[in-house]
Amino acid sequence: MRKYISLFSLSLIELLLILAAALIVYITISKNLDFTTFSNWQTLLTGVLALLGAWWTVNTMQKQMHEEKTRADDALYRRSLAYRSKMPDALIEISAYTKGCFKYLHQGAPFLPEKPLNGITILKEAIEFTDNESALIIYELVSFYQKYNSRIAHFLESRDRSKDDLIYDTIMLNCMAIGIFNYARNIEKTIQGSPITREAMLRSIVDLVGFMNWQVNPGLRDDELYLENLIHLRHPQI
16 A cells, blocks of 8 residues: 555656646746746745655655664564574573572572573563563563572572472562473464463472373372462462
């Protein structure tokens, strides 16, 4: 539709220019025009030509601005896709970190895992190239990760914080990462900003422990009940 409008506008300008040129020729060869009439016609033609020139300038500038905006939007979209393609690996790195922390805090592993610095950096950069709702969810994950690390550092220094608090935070951080996977894999166009449910937290526990561990180790039933009770006590039903 826009192409047809542009062509029509251009034909109209050409027509007006031809009419103006015809009037100029008429005025030039006419023998019945006095000086006053000629001056009036000259003023009118000058105004018409000035108006056409201004319209043409504005139209050209608008076209250039539209083309520049289209190029900028295309570049932003490509960069968004580029960062989204990196996000699954970033989330896998963060998920591996939460699993390592869970093993240290709950299962007695001797060391904490290395921090997922590369994955967090990717998420920080991705905030710039995502829609507002998705950017807010990613920001909340990064922000919670920073608080989580601060709490773990304080626990290691003073040991005055309950392990249950940190285990709950670990389950929460893993749950937040899981919630972004579908967006990172381009299954969802945006990240749903709904509150984290108790059911999502329970699924996070299964992910941290490992589904097969639940199946092949009946002795983990007591541990399962402990973790489920932890969520029921600390996480509100939504």
